[in-house]
Amino acid sequence: MAYKIIDTCIACGLCLPECPIDAIAEGDPIYVIEDTCCDFEDCLAVCPVDAIVPVDYDEADQQAQATIGRQL
Numbered sequence: 001m002a003y004k005i006i007d008t009c010i011a012c013g014l015c016l017p018e019c020p021i022d023a024i025a026e027g028d029p030i031y032v033i034e035d036t037c038c039d040f041e042d043c044l045a046v047c048p049v050d051a052i053v054p055v056d057y058d059e060a061d062q063q064a065q066a067t068i069g070r071q072l
Contacts, residue, residue, distance in 0.1 A: 001039050001054050001055075002033075002035075002037040002038075002039075002054070002055045003033055003037050003043070003044070003052050003053060003054055003055065004032075004033055004037075004052075004053060004054075004055050004057070005024075005027075005030060005031050005032055005033055005051050005052055005053075006051050006052075006053055006057070007030060007051075008049050008050070008051045009030035009031055009047075009049065009051035010030075010048070010049055010051070011026075011029060011030050011031060012048060013026075013031070014046040014047065014048065015031060015043040015046055015047055015052060016031065018042040018043045018045075018046050019040070019042065019043055020038075020040050020042065021036060021037075021038055021040070023036045023037045023038070024043060030051070033052070037055075
């Protein structure tokens with residue numbers, strides 16, 4: 001499965017050395033994962049804010065769920 005980094009990234013850089021194929025790079029302002037992403041999940045384990053998600057992750061749906069949860 002391929003992954004992407006969402007805007008909750010704090011650009012801490014912990015994921016960078018964990019990628020075995022160097023698919024993560026510094027972006028502006030957050031880190032990015034290039035198209036060569038593989039299914040190694042080493043980077044997921046070190047992300048302190050869970051900003052590394054599957055490419056099919058829908059941020060709008062996640063934000064809507066969080067809003068609904070706060071309203072309950």
